[in-house]
Amino acid sequence: MSVDKQPFKPLIAAFCCNWCSYAGADLAGTSRLAYPAEVKIIRVPCSCRVNPLFVLRAFQRGADGVIIAGCHPGDCHYTTGNYYARRRMTLLFSMLDYLGIEKERTKLDWISAAEGVKFATVMNDFSKEIHALGRNTRFGDLRCTTAVAQ
Amino acid sequence: MHNSSCTVKETARKILESGQAERLLGWEQDSSGYNHAPAVFKSAGELDRFIYDRFCGSNLSKLLARLREAEGRTAVLLKACDRESFNLLVREHRIDPEQVHRVDIECSGMVDIEKLRNKGIKGIREITESGDELHISTLYGEKRCRSEEVLLEKCLSCPAVSSADAFDAVGQMEERSSLERYEFWKEALSTCIRCNACRNSCPVCTCEQCIFDNPRSGTAGKASADFFEDQHFHLVRVFHAAGRCTDCGECTRVCPQGIPLYLLNRKVIKDINELYGELSLEDKELGKGALTSFSFQDAHPDIIRKRTGDQ
Secondary structure (H helix, E strand, O other): OHHHHOOOOOOEEEEEEOOOHHHHHHHHHHOOOOOOOOEEEEEEOOHHHOOHHHHHHHHHOOOOEEEEEEOOOOOOOOOOHHHHHHHHHHHHHHHHHHOOOOHHHEEEEEOOOOOHHHHHHHHHHHHHHHHHHOOOOOOOOOOOOOOOOO | OOHHHHHHHHHHHHHHHHOOOOEEEEEEOOOOOOOOEEEEEOOHHHHHHEOOOOOOOOOOHHHHHHHHHOOOOEEEEEOHHHHHHHHHHHHOOOOOHHHEEEEEOOOOOOEOHHHHHHOOOOOEEEEEEEOOEEEEEEOOEEEEEEHHHHEOHHHHHOOOOOOOOOOHHHHHHHHOOHHHHHHHHHHHHOOOOOOOHHHHHOOOOOOOOOHHHOHHHOOOOOOOOOHHHHHHHHHHHHHHHOOOOOOOOHHHHHOOOOOOOHHHHHHHHHHHHHHHOOOOOOOOOOOOOOOOOOOOOOOOOHHHHOOOOOO
16 A cells, blocks of 8 residues: 555654643644644643553554653642652553563653743654654554554 | 361361351362362351362452451451452451451462473372472372472462562563563463453452443453453553552462463562562551552652663
C-alpha cells in the first residue's frame, strides 16, 4: 500500500491537568508558539486522575508516546494530587520499561499555567524523541488499530 | 507423614472440640496425594480428611475474606507467607480480626509438583518424607529427591527456608537490554491462556466485581488474539496489586502455564523498596500503602529514563 511510503506520523497522547498544564497549552496557543499537531491533548481534572490504565489504553489505541503534564509539586489545585501521580507513574513507567517497552515513550512533566514556552518546548522535545524511536511495535492492540494505521 | 502434620492436626482438633471456633479453614486430602485443596471443617469428626504436609501451598487468607459474612468465629491456619496477606486483608477491612481465631503454623517449604515432574518423576502415587528427602512411590518404581530442589518458587527466598535474595532474579532481568526483556516477556506471556487462576487465587484481588469479568470489555473469558492482550492483562493485574502485593507467590504457584509472574510482582516491590522505603504491610493504618501515600522528596519519574542499559 502507498500508505507505508508516507513519512512516520506519530500519535502522542498528552494528559494535561485542567488547572496548570491545560492552561499552559492555552498560553502556548495565544503566544503563537508552535507545537506538533500529533500531540493530542486530553484534559483531566488533575494529573492524579490519570489512572495507569489510561496510559495503557492510549497505547492500546495506537499511541506512540504518552505524556502526562501536571502542576508543579506544591502547586496542585487539589493540594496533593500530583504527588500521588508522581509515585504511580514512576512505578508504571518502570514496569513498562521492565517489559521491554522503550522507556522514552512515556514521560511526566510539570508545566504551570504561566509556562506556555515550557509547554511548547516539552511537547516539541517529546515529539522529536518519538520520531527518533519510530512506530510503537512493542505495545499496542491489533483489535484497536485502524486500517490506515496498519 | 512428618511430625508437624500431626501436631497441626492435633491443634485443629483441639480448636474444634473446645468450641473456640465454629469452623476451621485448612487443607483437605486429595486423592492424588499432592494437590490438597483448601477446605472448611465444621467439626472434629470431619478432620479425618484434614492434611498438612508439603503440598499445602494454597494461601487460606483469601477464603477468610469470603467467609466474612459467616456467623461465629473461623479458625485459620497461617503459614509465614500467608500471614502477610492476612495482615493486609485486616488492614483493608476485608477480614474482621475479632471473628478470626488465628493459628500460626510452621512451614519448612512447600513442594512444587511441576518441578518434580520436570525431574522426570511421573506417575506419582504417594509421597512420603524423611528428613530432607522425599520418597516418591511412582508407577515406575521408587524415586528419591532432595526436597530443597523441588520447592515452590516463593519458598526459595523465604527467610525460614533459604537465604536466597528474592530480588536476584529481578536484578538479572533489569540488566538485560530492553529488546531482550521484550523478547523474554513476549515468549513468557504469550503462553497465557487467560484462565484467570492468578487473579482468583490472589489474596489481594478481593473486589466483588472485576474488570476482567466485564462482558462488554471484549476480553472476558476469551483467549488472546495476540501477545498485546496478554501484555495488557498482566500489566493491569500487576498494577491492581501494586503496593499491596505481599509476594505470597500464589499467582506463580497456580499458573498452569508456568509463567514466572513473581518476576512482575517482585519488580514492583523492589521499586517501592528502593524508591519509597521498605514495603511493609504489618501494623499500618489503611491509607498508608506505598501508592496511597507520598512524600515531598519522592523521585521524579525521569529517573526511569536515566537508567543505564537501554535498547
